[in-house]
Amino acid sequence: MDNSDDQFDVIIVGAGVMGSSTAYQTAKRGLRTLLVEQFDLLHHRGSSHGESRTIRATYSKHYYCPLVMESYHLWQQAEAQIGYKVYFKAHQFEMGPDDDDNLLAIVDNCRRYSVPHQVLRRHEVTEKFSGRIDIPDNWIGVSNEFGGVIKPTKAVAMFQALAHKNGAVLRDNTKVTDIKKDNVRGGVVVSTADGGRFWGKKCVVTVGAWMKKLVKTVSGLELPIEPKETYVCYWRIKEGHEEKYAITGDFPTFSSHGKFHVFGTPALEYPGLIKVTSHAGIPCDPDKRPWGPGELLDSLKEWVKERFQGLVDFSEPAMKQCCMYTMTPDEDFVIDFLGGEFEKDVVVGGGFSGHGFKMGPVVGRILADMVVDGEANGVEMKYFSIARFKDTQYCPN
Ligand SMILES: Cc1cc2nc3c(=O)[nH]c(=O)nc-3n(C[C@H](O)[C@H](O)[C@H](O)COP(=O)(O)OP(=O)(O)OC[C@H]3O[C@@H](n4cnc5c(N)ncnc54)[C@H](O)[C@@H]3O)c2cc1C
Incomplete structure (x- = not known):
């Protein structure tokens, strides 16, 4: 040496x-x-591979909020250096039961860090998204402008x-x-x-x-770090409704709280497909991957069916892509x-x-x-x- x-x-x-x-x-x-x-x-x-990751300022743990705000700035600085875009702006929409601790902490943190936001009841959600998203009566939605998609x-x-x-x-x-x-x-x-x-x-x-x-x-x-294999699911938007769920149609990046944590991004990378997936995975050795866990798909189908008013085909994902999570307790x-x-x-x-x-x-x-x-x-x-x-x-x- x-x-x-x-x-x-x-x-x-x-x-x-x-x-x-x-x-x-x-x-x-x-x-x-x-x-x-x-x-x-x-x-x-x-x-770190694939076509989309959500960026959002809505965190239930307060110490992540200033980090995301700095990150937005640094993403834009790096884009200016390289000369092309990796960040695509969208609104962010959180939804979940009105007594969900995470969701309530998100609202608190929006206030704490002066993130302009709206807390919406069911009929206001229907109105805001012109019927594209439906939530149960005992849920609330939280909308703000600090969402977006990054191309990983x-x-x-x-x-x-x-x-x-x-x-x-x-x-x-x-x-x-x-x-x-x-x-x-x-x-x-x-x-x-x-x-x-x-x-x-x-x-x-x-x-x-x-x-x-x-x-x-x-x-x-x-x-105490646990590798888990997970996958992202893309769902086909029914014919004639594609633009309604597209980033160009002003559809937001979103997260859903409660028993089942779901998140997703509007149609962008694959026109006509929307990414909706669950925050879960199967523990595995990263050198001996199963390449395709199957659990939780039924709950995810149910979620897509209920939230998107039948405008998105919930029978089967149109595409699945494998990825690794690295979880701490x-x-x-x-x-x-x-x-x-x-x-x-x-x-x-x-x-x-x-x-x-x-x-x-x-x-x-x-x-x-x-x-x-x-x-x-x-x-x-x-x-x-x-x-x-x-x-x-x-x-x-
Ligand atoms: C399906 C899915 C959806 C996600 N969605 C979001 C989202 O919407 N928003 C968000 O913020 N985050 C999201 N994440 C999380 C985010 O993608 C990860 O937190 C991030 O990519 C982790 O990056 P990393 O560099 O730590 O790991 P990696 O990207 O895995 O990089 C680690 C690298 O180290 C290399 N390596 C390992 N061992 C060695 C060795 N011994 N010698 C040399 N190289 C080695 C590996 O090959 C690998 O390339 C998502 C993750 C997944 C899987």
Whole structure:
């Protein structure tokens, strides 16, 4: 490793949205950056591929609201740098039982952060959406203008291109097998399956569903992160009604609360199809995937039938696409220094629990701050700490 080609200020492991946006941030700040990916760049075996992700400012946990607002800004900044669009504006519509704690907390947070919003009863929902959405009498809807769709594969490609343009080195088909403290020089030595060895002053681990495995190998720490396979479903809009459910027809991105958590995006990527899917998945080893879980489809069909007034064909999804979730017990992210012998030399970003994509740019900013400044500027990190699992049933050793 005397070759300067093998030495970096920061090595980022995993080139999904989190690793790629971090690489853009560190390269932009002048750090010699290496981004390493085990598969092809833009592969479909992790969490960041596909055609749409929702961005919304409506969170029941207050600490995500300022992060989304910063993310909106950073998405637009990155778009301006690359010269094409990855974010498509839409309104956001939340719906659920009028006593649902999450929904009520969302309304509170809209007030707390001055997000203009409307709370609507059933007849007002019918009126607002001209009969396109129906909710039960004991439900409410919450409408606001901070929704939208992000194109995931295109967005990851954007961050990789911007990272490269700013001098980052990108290596795909290179699996990281270990990260060791360099006791002589300081920093870390990163080993890869093809026999490569790279030295980094700092290392960022953003390996999605593989986080639990890699962190265990590197440090012995067993993070309570559970990989789950899920799929998104697209449903055919009945002939003649296509524009009503399209982003161009002003249909919103949406979430439905209560016993069954459903979310979706208006027709955009596949004209005539609307994405409606459930926030659930089946635990699995990311290296031994079932490729197509079947549970929850009946409840989802029922939801589509009831909410969309028979204007969308609920008999079978027109298309399903597989994806990985990486869940924590509280569904909060894990963004922290690995600690132990690595102290602040290794930073981990994972456990994005099915709601991380929109935050890609701000997570990249935070991880880059941690590498450069040793702390995340302006963010209360206790909610994302590894230490929060201590003294719980999920007790890291
Ligand atoms: C169906 C579905 C719908 C979603 N909808 C939304 C939504 O509407 N809004 C939203 O905000 N979020 C959403 N999410 C969540 C969001 O997509 C994820 O939180 C986000 O993509 C996680 O990105 P990541 O970079 O952490 O993981 P990944 O994209 O999986 O990236 C990790 C990368 O690390 C690589 N890697 C792993 N191990 C190694 C190794 N040893 N060496 C080298 N590379 C390695 C992997 O191959 C992978 O490319 C959704 C997720 C799914 C699955």
